Amino acid sequence: MNTHSPIARKGRKVDQVLAGAREVFMRDGFEGASVDEIAKVSGVSKATLYSYFTDKRRLFQEVIQAECDRMSGEIEARIDPTAPTREALQTAAYGLTSFLVSRFAQRVFRICLAERDRFPELSQTYFENGPKNGHDQLVLHLRAAAECGELKIDNIDMAAYQFTELCKADLFVRAAFGVESDFSQEEIALVAEEAVETFMARYGA
């Protein structure tokens, strides 16, 4: 009775297909991926694949939708509410920066952006599970800290946006355009520390 999914699935190889599709779509994007390739990578015949999914579009949607959801899980504000604000922010900044430049986050970002016009719904799903979700979590913590008087913030939304953007400094664009793809912990830590430094200079109580 696991038919909670929108797509009909009666066979036992659905997960294989989803896994294969995930691999290929995340590697090649929507246009770049061929259904034959997906079938091959999945270890499944094309006919079987098409018995699960009506067409390539829906398969793509299902896969990317799932990745967007997964992203939601990965954006877990690792803020320790018991720690002093500055340390908590430092941890959050490091976690956020790491995530933003990670292979996974970069892939989802690029694919969703590339297919934005073809799949506006996905674009929105991405936005809500990703940036918006992260923003909302951050706002909660900032509001709490502001109410404790540990931070003085007039426009909390703006502060949260700024915090996030500060965590992207340099690395994010370089990762996106493939100038570099792997960053050392030191690089990430530096960006995170500078982000907190600047943020606290403005909003520290």
Next chain:
Amino acid sequence: MNTHSPIARKGRKVDQVLAGAREVFMRDGFEGASVDEIAKVSGVSKATLYSYFTDKRRLFQEVIQAECDRMSGEIEARIDPTAPTREALQTAAYGLTSFLVSRFAQRVFRICLAERDRFPELSQTYFENGPKNGHDQLVLHLRAAAECGELKIDNIDMAAYQFTELCKADLFVRAAFGVESDFSQEEIALVAEEAVETFMARYGA
């Protein structure tokens, strides 16, 4: 004797083709654009088009390369060196934010990112004419201001990256994913002002 371009061009309709190709590529991206469509929009026959450009790839490269160059021109630091630092930064922030969310900048950004793997050279051209160029210009001004003692910055590169990122707050991602596409002057001004406020809190002398 205007054969300074890498591609052979003997006819009189080259510019028409480039203009048409620009329109179509910027609208539909590389895969999405069809050569027949480009020919039609250019008001030129396909055969003529192919007499100028060896293939679709090179036409695309030429067009996007030109757009990247044009971007370089549009990133003109509108910083008035005679103005007080804070005002100069304010003007720069407003100009930068406006540019970053403009249709033009957003299009180039998205197309270059989407075709990143297919055209790594373009990706690099984009990066150098866009982000890197903007960064370098900003660094110059920040360094000058720092040397005058109007700002106190230890890591000028990082400060410049942060300034740029601060100018993206909220609007850039929303524009990229099509959540919104037009922003009022007030919205832009707000982001710019807040960016300067935060920047000066950290780096103001």
Next chain:
DNA sequence: TAAAAACTAAACTGCTCAGTTTAAAACTAT
């Protein structure tokens, strides 16, 4: 005005690829 050069429409080639079909084989359950 005549030869040369540039341009045109339209048909054509060849390839890729999404989606279907078919007939057979492998699995599952009773």
Next chain:
DNA sequence: ATAGTTTTAAACTGAGCAGTTTAGTTTTTA
């Protein structure tokens, strides 16, 4: 084991599209 279901390989259809060819028309040039 046998009936019913799922899966398979492989061939096929049909569409889209890059790039070419052809045979003829327009523009340039001298």
